Amino acid sequence: HQERDLEGFSILITAGPTIEDIDPVRYLTNRSSGKMGYALAEQAARRGARVTLISGPTHLKPVPGARMVYVRSTEQMLHAVSEFFPEADAFISAAAPADFRPARALDHKWKKSQGPLKLDLVETPDILLAASRAKRPGQVVVGFAAETDMPVEHARRKLVDKGLDLIVVNDVTKPGAGFEVDTNQVTLIGKDGSAEALPVMEKHRVADHILTRVRQVLRV
Numbered sequence: 424h425q426e427r428d429l430e431g432f433s434i435l436i437t438a439g440p441t442i443e444d445i446d447p448v449r450y451l452t453n454r455s456s457g458k459m460g461y462a463l464a465e466q467a468a469r470r471g472a473r474v475t476l477i478s479g480p481t482h483l484k485p486v487p488g489a490r491m492v493y494v495r496s497t498e499q500m501l502h503a504v505s506e507f508f509p510e511a512d513a514f515i516s517a518a519a520p521a522d523f524r525p526a527r528a529l530d531h532k533w534k535k536s537q538g539p540l541k542l543d544l545v546e547t548p549d550i551l552l553a554a555s556r557a558k559r560p561g562q563v564v565v566g567f568a569a570e571t572d573m574p575v576e577h578a579r580r581k582l583v584d585k586g587l588d589l590i591v592v593n594d595v596t597k598p599g600a601g602f603e604v605d606t607n608q609v610t611l612i613g614k615d616g617s618a619e620a621l622p623v624m625e626k627h628r629v630a631d632h633i634l635t636r637v638r639q640v641l642r643v
């Protein structure tokens with residue numbers, strides 16, 4: 424229906440979780456499957472965009488027609504986004520990068536005989552904020568917000584704090600929404616503060632709604 428309305432545009436998307444090593448056998452990560460970001464990449468490619476998909480570790484197949492860039496840690500995802508953002512017309516940050524990492528990754532496996540393992544966690548870089556700060560006129564930056572309470576309020580704050588054009592908020596405690604499932608239920612919050620609440624639908628259809636909003640903001 425939308426035909427190839429994204430032809431001529433370059434869209435950068437991140438998907439999936441990132442992984443932060445504790446020791447050579449253990450790590451920290453989160454529940455992201457990558458489905459939301461891959462659905463965005465698939466629909467964007469279908470609609471004619473040149474797509475770069477930066478993916479954390481997932482079980483999903485590469486997206487046909489997209490340039491695939493695989494990363495593991497939040498730091499690596501930051502580097503990949505910094506490399507590809509300058510050439511992108513739009514950046515959609517659907518990934519769930521680990522927000523914390525062990526202050527030091529151990530180079531040997533921690534043994535139970537050594538006693539309880541205490542983890543000192545430090546913050547990882549905020550990729551979306553870095554992109555938004557590097558944004559040049561005409562570039563569109565879209566964030567997600569994964570919330571467990573007062574989703575719209577928290578998302579509005581993220582939109583303002585990170586200088587975004589659009590934020591896609593999902594309440595990840597709701598059935599049929601958020602992590603792992605094939606569907607999502609989101610509210611799209613624009614720069615003007617407007618909130619468009621969508622019903623539960625397939626992630627591919629959510630992706631189409633987001634891409635249509637992106638298309639409206641992009642230069643003609």
Ligand code: PMT
Pocket residue numbers: 438439440454455456457458459460497516517518519520521522547548549550551552565566567568569570581593595601602603604
């Ligand atoms: O992958 P699925 O299983 O399909 O699940 C989809 C999803 C729930 C992961 C997705 O819909 C979603 O909400 N993605 C954002 C997850 C997240 O990290 O939300 P946040 O509210 O913690 O972060 C806000 C924004 O900052 C997000 O756009 C995120 O990509 C970005 N971020 C977060 C942390 C960080 N260190 N760098 C970032 O750029």
